[in-house]
Amino acid sequence: MLPKDRNKSTLMKWWKLLLASKTGSFGIGIVLLVALTALFAPALAPHDASEVNLAAASLPPVWLDGGQSEHFLGTDRLGRDLLSRIIYGSQISLLVGISSVLVAGFIGIPIGLISGYYGGWIDSVFMRIVDANIAIPVILIALFILGFFNPSLFMFILVVGIATWYTYARVVRSEVLSLKEREYVKAAKSIGVKDYMIFLRHLLPNVTSSIIVISTLSVATTIMVESSLSFLGLGPSAITWGALLSDGREYLATSWWIATFPGIAITITVLGIILLGDWLRDVLDPQSQGSARS
Amino acid sequence: MTYFLKKIAQIVPVLLIISFVVFVFVNVSGDPVVLMLPENASNEEIQAMQEAMGLNKPVIVQYGIFLLNVIQGEFGQSFIYKQEALPIVLERLPATFELMTAAIIISIIIAIPLGVLSAIKKNSALDLFISGSSVLGKAMPNFWLGLMLVLLFSVYFQLFPVSGRGSLAHLILPAITTGTAMAAEITRMLRSKMLDVLHQDYMRTARSKGLSRFSVIYRHGLRNSLLPVITLIAINVSTLVGGALVTEVVFAWPGIGQLVISAVHARDMAVVQACMFVIALLVIGANLIADLLYRVVDPRITYK
Numbered sequence A: 001m002l003p004k005d006r007n008k009s010t011l012m013k014w015w016k017l018l019l020a021s022k023t024g025s026f027g028i029g030i031v032l033l034v035a036l037t038a039l040f041a042p043a044l045a046p047h048d049a050s051e052v053n054l055a056a057a058s059l060p061p062v063w064l065d066g067g068q069s070e071h072f073l074g075t076d077r078l079g080r081d082l083l084s085r086i087i088y089g090s091q092i093s094l095l096v097g098i099s100s101v102l103v104a105g106f107i108g109i110p111i112g113l114i115s116g117y118y119g120g121w122i123d124s125v126f127m128r129i130v131d132a133n134i135a136i137p138v139i140l141i142a143l144f145i146l147g148f149f150n151p152s153l154f155m156f157i158l159v160v161g162i163a164t165w166y167t168y169a170r171v172v173r174s175e176v177l178s179l180k181e182r183e184y185v186k187a188a189k190s191i192g193v194k195d196y197m198i199f200l201r202h203l204l205p206n207v208t209s210s211i212i213v214i215s216t217l218s219v220a221t222t223i224m225v226e227s228s229l230s231f232l233g234l235g236p237s238a239i240t241w242g243a244l245l246s247d248g249r250e251y252l253a254t255s256w257w258i259a260t261f262p263g264i265a266i267t268i269t270v271l272g273i274i275l276l277g278d279w280l281r282d283v284l285d286p287q288s289q290g291s292a293r294s
Numbered sequence B: 001m002t003y004f005l006k007k008i009a010q011i012v013p014v015l016l017i018i019s020f021v022v023f024v025f026v027n028v029s030g031d032p033v034v035l036m037l038p039e040n041a042s043n044e045e046i047q048a049m050q051e052a053m054g055l056n057k058p059v060i061v062q063y064g065i066f067l068l069n070v071i072q073g074e075f076g077q078s079f080i081y082k083q084e085a086l087p088i089v090l091e092r093l094p095a096t097f098e099l100m101t102a103a104i105i106i107s108i109i110i111a112i113p114l115g116v117l118s119a120i121k122k123n124s125a126l127d128l129f130i131s132g133s134s135v136l137g138k139a140m141p142n143f144w145l146g147l148m149l150v151l152l153f154s155v156y157f158q159l160f161p162v163s164g165r166g167s168l169a170h171l172i173l174p175a176i177t178t179g180t181a182m183a184a185e186i187t188r189m190l191r192s193k194m195l196d197v198l199h200q201d202y203m204r205t206a207r208s209k210g211l212s213r214f215s216v217i218y219r220h221g222l223r224n225s226l227l228p229v230i231t232l233i234a235i236n237v238s239t240l241v242g243g244a245l246v247t248e249v250v251f252a253w254p255g256i257g258q259l260v261i262s263a264v265h266a267r268d269m270a271v272v273q274a275c276m277f278v279i280a281l282l283v284i285g286a287n288l289i290a291d292l293l294y295r296v297v298d299p300r301i302t303y304k
Helices: A003-020 A022-039 A082-118 A120-135 A138-148 A153-164 A166-179 A183-190 A195-231 A241-249 A256-284 B002-028 B032-036 B043-053 B059-071 B085-120 B125-139 B142-156 B168-197 B201-208 B213-250 B256-266 B269-297
Strands: none
Touching (some): A003 A022, A022 A256, A082 A153, A082 A166, A120 A166, A120 B002, A138 A195, A138 B213, A153 A195, A195 A241, A195 A256, A195 B213, A241 A256, A256 B125, B002 B059, B002 B269, B085 B168, B085 B213, B085 B269, B125 B168, B142 B168, B142 B213, B201 B213, B213 B256, B213 B269, B256 B269
16 A cells, blocks of 8 residues: 555544544544634734723623623723733643643653663652652642742743653553563564664654643643643733733622633633543543543 | 551652752752842841851752751741741641642532432433533633632622631632532542442342342442542642642632742742642642551452
């Protein structure tokens, strides 16, 4: 079979699997929608996110008395358009969510491989580090590091990645523990294949499914951590969903919409990612059940 | 007994690692003295502090001193409260502990009926609704849920106070806010465990003995499904505490969360460090208790 045909049939297979699952399709639909919103934010947003218009301050959403069609979800106390701010807010959430997961994988995957393959004291040391990491809530680790540094966007991504790497290390390690007992790994080792080649050729490809599943579900976790930190006033930007929500907190009794809609945006996004992740797990790894720790 | 001694022995390296990482951050991030003192500290104050902390000694000695201090519970002076950091944190501990316990209890109260119902009515509309809600419960950020509960129950219906601590009424909304994500996890897990258990032989035996449906499900089915729930709670305690820290800010709950967040904003790092250790011990302690409980509830597990 020609490689091109194979690719095509693989794609078709995935497409059929996706259509077979309602929750999977729903999840991927939401994720695509949010990703496109973030990419085309400037074209989609009806207003500039920080455009102040005091004449239109504290307007309710359009379907309520006093709402204006120009400001679909209403405005905040400075007359800034809430819908536009939520649209722009998706950029930071997705950027931080995805980049921190890359950072976490970059740290956690090699540690998991090394820890599982070599065992012994290296494994003990790494696993105690994982234990130490788990003993402190992710949000507190991030708070601690952010207490020392000014939260630039880059720093922020690094911090969230550092606080969440251990999920990769644990899962990759436990898979490698069983993989290294397989005949082909033992055979490769006995004919003198270098360790790094065993990692790249035999171990890494066999943990890819798990890595894909963890990465997807981890984006949900990191978006949650990012919005929590933003809500606490330690976020990387003033226009993130968490920060918008925090702005609306003081005006909950008078302008409920400011705190409400950014939260719905977070919930829908995280929901989509969880559904996608669960579907990927069912498809890639039918044996495993139960949910990943977030 | 030896099993628990072993467990406790495993805690030591964990605390060593935490202390080492904290030490590295404090030292890498610049002069800790400058961080610990307020911005307008005089040179004499800085020098006195440097000497008091032994900063003119080699790094390894400094870590030794730091470790000794940590063991004695000395994390340095809080420059905001002008007193030792640990007592300030310990003073806040009961409030956080109360919130945490209430959240766990509420999550169990919500999750058990939902998990059982959704398993015995598998694939019904009710099951679909419960399963959907539990995914939603995981996806909602707790601080947003908290604000929405305040909006609904405090602002509109005026049933519960908006914030603060004191009566049981103060506790309900924060506990629901903190416990919802956990309730969602437990519901999901309980559903799948119940589905496994319902097909076991002893369930068929119980039914054939002519026991009532309720008795079969609760006495035989639920009991055997509850064991993994204990483990699930233990695994998620760290996340739960993290959630409690944020919830405290939403409800002005006077616990460690509020303290640590204001300390981070003010860069009162002595307090932040003390919070880290107290919370680490809280999480480790909760895990030990869960372990103990598991062994008490399930006699099949032998002590190793």
